[in-house]
């Protein structure tokens with residue numbers, strides 16, 4: 001299974017990944033987690049990424065791509081059960097880069113799972129979480145950036161016939177059941 005989790009920041013992608021990994025045995029790459037690890041370790045890459053993350057902006061393409069390219073190739077070829085991308089791609093340039101990498105290794109995506117959640121619910125969730133980049137101003141900017149750069153991917157993947165939408169509100173278990181209903185079809 002080769003899938004992408006798509007949705008606004010705070011739509012619950014990260015929350016559902018453990019259950020997906022446990023059920024389907026896929027490997028995962030979460031760009032937000034990788035970036036936060038670089039920041040915490042104080043690497044040069046992390047120092048470059050931090051101001052963008054604190055402002056709720058996308059980290060520049062070269063940083064993200066450099067970070068995931070090798071990981072993605074390894075991931076896509078070493079685990080026969082497949083992979084799940086969380087937080088990547090985030091804009092059209094990243095989506096096209098992902099298509100190219102996967103075409104080169106002949107591992108096309110099976111589907112893109114879109115988490116549909118309205119923005120007021122997201123603001124409530126993220127203010128409750130309290131991560132360093134979860135203050136209201138940064139959250140609102142992340143949603144603006146999402147609307148402008150990431151939301152066009154809904155149409156991009158819909159036109160490719162890959163998009164499957166899951167309602168992302170309700171309990172974590174209810175959402176998990178909706179996800180299983182979609183992913184069991186391709187497992």
Ligand code: B4P
Pocket residue numbers: 007008009010011012013014015016031032033035052053054056057058059060064086087088089090094125126128129142168169170171172175
């Ligand atoms: P991410 O790490 O990807 O974003 P996130 O806010 O953690 O989103 P996620 O959807 O995973 O939310 P979660 O499950 O945790 O990105 C952070 C930053 O990294 C970006 O702003 C950007 O700067 C940078 N970045 C990352 N990838 C990049 C890329 N490819 N290119 C450039 N820059 C990139 O859920 C959020 C909260 O909701 C949690 O508190 C959770 O407990 C709660 N929640 C989840 N499900 C719920 C439910 N059903 N009901 C109630 N609460 C729920």
